Every structure is written in C-alpha cells, then in structure tokens.
Amino acid sequence: xxxxxxxxxxxxxxxxxxxxxxxxxxxxxxxxxxxxxxxxxxxxxxxxxxxxxxxxxxxxxxxxxxxxxxxxxxxxxxxxxxxxxxxxxxxxxxxxxxxxxxxxxxxxxxxxxxxxxxxxxxxxxxxxxxxxxxxxxxxxxxxxxxxxxxxxxxxxxxxxxxxxxxxxxxxxxxxxxxxxx
Amino acid sequence: xxxxxxxxxxxxxxxxxxxxxxxxxxxxxxxxxxxxxxxxxxxxxxxxxxxxxxxxxxxxxxxxxxxxxxxxxxxxxxxxxxxxxxxxxxxxxxxxxxxxxxxxxxxxxxxxxxxxxxxxxxxx
Numbered sequence: 001x002x003x004x005x006x007x008x009x010x011x012x013x014x015x016x017x018x019x020x021x022x023x024x025x026x027x028x029x030x031x032x033x034x035x036x037x038x039x040x041x042x043x044x045x046x047x048x049x050x051x052x053x054x055x056x057x058x059x060x061x062x063x064x065x066x067x068x069x070x071x072x073x074x075x076x077x078x079x080x081x082x083x084x085x086x087x088x089x090x091x092x093x094x095x096x097x098x099x100x101x102x103x104x105x106x107x108x109x110x111x112x113x114x115x116x117x118x119x120x121x122x123x124x125x126x127x128x129x130x131x132x133x134x135x136x137x138x139x140x141x142x143x144x145x146x147x148x149x150x151x152x153x154x155x156x157x158x159x160x161x162x163x164x165x166x167x168x169x170x171x172x173x174x175x176x177x178x179x180x181x
Numbered sequence: 182x183x184x185x186x187x188x189x190x191x192x193x194x195x196x197x198x199x200x201x202x203x204x205x206x207x208x209x210x211x212x213x214x215x216x217x218x219x220x221x222x223x224x225x226x227x228x229x230x231x232x233x234x235x236x237x238x239x240x241x242x243x244x245x246x247x248x249x250x251x252x253x254x255x256x257x258x259x260x261x262x263x264x265x266x267x268x269x270x271x272x273x274x275x276x277x278x279x280x281x282x283x284x285x286x287x288x289x290x291x292x293x294x295x296x297x298x299x300x301x302x303x304x305x
Contacts, residue, residue, distance in 0.1 A: 002220075005224075006219055006220065006224070009214070009219045009224060010216060010219055013214050013215060013216075013219070013247065016247075017247050071216050074216070114224070117224050117225065117228050118224060120228060120231070121214065121223075121224050121227045121228065121245065122245075124227070124231070124242075124243050124244045124245055125244065125245065148185075149188065152185060152188050152189060152192065153188070153192055154192065156192075156195075156196055157192055157195050157196070160242065160243075160244070161195075161242075162231050162232075162234040162235035162239075162241075162242075162243065163191060163195065163235045164188075164191065165231045165235070165243075166231060166232055166235040167187065167188055167191055169228070170183050171183055171184070171185075171187075171188070174183040175183075
C-alpha cells in the first residue's frame with residue numbers, strides 16, 4: 001500500500017464490515033520513541049482464536065464469515081518490513097482491536113498520506129456508526145468525536161449530509177495541521 | 182469553515198434551506214471501499230463526489246460499500262435513482278467523478294462513456 005492512511009482506511013473498513021457501531025481510531029506520531037502507532041478498535045463481530053491464527057494468510061480468509069480479505073496480510077508485511085509490531089486483540093461478539101506500531105525513521109516506512117481524507121470518507125457512515133479519532137503528535141493531541149458533531153447538528157441535519165462532510169474535512173485538516181506545528 | 186462555531190452557522194443556514202434537511206434524496210451514490218477500491222484510489226474519488234454534491238447542492242447521498250466483485254474496474258461507483266435503477270461507473274478518478282456528478286445527478290443524464298456497459302458493448 002502507498003501510505004499509512006490507506007492502511008488505516010483498510011482497518012476502518014474491516015470494522016464496518018464486522019458490523020461495528022462504535023469505532024475508535026488512534027494515530028500517534030512520536031519522535032521520542034521513534035514510532036508511529038495506528039490503532040483501530042471496534043465493538044463489531046470480532047474474531048475467534050482460530051480465525052486470528054489464519055488472519056495473515058490472504059488465501060485462508062473466508063469472506064463469508066469475516067470480511068477481512070487481503071488487508072491484514074498487507075499490513076503485516078509492511079509492519080515486518082519496518083521492524084514494527086502488529087497486535088491483534090479480539091473476542092467473538094465483543095469487538096476487535098488492531099494496533100500497528102512502525103519504526104518512524106525506517107527507510108521502508110510508507111508515507112503517512114492523507115489522514116483527513118481517510119477519516120472524511122467514513123463520515124458517509126457516521127449516521128449509523130459513532131467514530132472517534134484521536135490524533136497525537138508528540139505531546140499535542142486533537143480529539144474528534146462524531147457524537148459531539150451530532151449533538152451540535154441536532155436531529156434536523158444529518159451528519160452524513162454532503163455539506164457537513166466537507167466541513168468535517170476542513171475541520172480535521174485545520175486542527176491536525178495545528179498540532180503538527 | 183473550520184471551527185465548531187462554523188458548524189453551528191452551517192446548521193442555521195441549512196435549517197433555512199430545504200436541500201440539507203433530512204428529506205429523501207433523488208439519488209444514492211455508492212463507492213466501493215474494500216482493499217481493491219482503496220488501493221485503486223477510492224478515497225479521492227469519494228472526496229470529489231462529496232465535494233461536488235456539497236458545492237452544487239445536488240440531491241444525493243454518498244455512501245460506501247465493501248467489495249463489489251469487479252476489482253479490476255475499481256474505483257467503481259454505483260448510482261441508484263429513486264426507482265432503484267442502477268448505473269455502474271468504472272475506473273473512476275477525481276475528474277470523472279465530477280463529470281459524472283454534473284451529468285448524472287445534476288442533469289439526470291447517464292454518462293454512458295464511463296459505464297460498465299460501454300466496456301461490454303465494445304467487447305473488451
């Protein structure tokens with residue numbers, strides 16, 4: 001995959017296909033520990049232990065039981081290339097949490113890419129799924145939560161109306177650039 | 182348009198207009214966002230669709246789905262009208278996405294040259 005933002009989109013899509021109603025996205029860039037950490041947690045269908053054992057094997061994946069596809073196999077490969085770590089924690093019917101830790105200055109690390117576009121794309125589903133996005137650069141943190149947005153919008157305006165999604169994109173970009181400085 | 186205060190303003194404006202209220206929209210635009218779609222560039226396409234719809238006040242919702250099963254044609258979008266008629270556009274990029282929105286959603290004219298049927302009829 002071209003960028004970490006694409007990998008992140010992949011993880012979020014997995015959560016949606018696991019019928020999650022709550023998805024928490026965490027992205028952390030840390031110069032002190034020389035790491036980039038990306039974590040997606042959901043309350044979806046989850047995976048059983050047998051499935052987790054096979055989860056990196058793209059050819060063993062059963063699309064019918066859990067639509068995970070090639071995504072995790074790609075992610076695992078990339079994590080391994082960058083001397084990173086991939087931590088999967090999941091229980092059937094409880095949810096799933098996937099954390100990828102990359103070595104920040106590794107030569108093979110893909111670029112971070114367009115994180116705000118990734119989050120924006122999933123806002124089309126924010127009427128039925130609550131998303132929180134925590135973006136941290138060293139000691140600065142930005143927290144975005146669709147519940148807060150919905151509260152402001154009230155019942156008359158849908159969070160996934162096109163104008164609101166465009167606003168969210170600008171809002172994310174502005175605040176993320178703010179803490180990157 | 183960057184602060185929560187701006188969102189409140191956006192809401193006030195929207196309440197005055199009919200378009201943004203929770204009414205039934207004329208079209209539903211669906212983007213494939215599985216591994217195949219994402220890798221082929223579905224994110225910028227979805228962004229272009231939403232931005233075009235917001236800018237022009239088009240009566241449509243944009244949403245996403247998993248793998249549509251035609252990975253080779255990704256990025257792929259499906260447009261459903263109110264009667265459930267479906268049009269599939271293939272190998273969409275940001276520019277095609279805007280063209281499709283202006284023609285299909287804006288004017289109600291299907292942009293044949295980008296549909297899956299255009300490929301079939303050419304026998305490719």
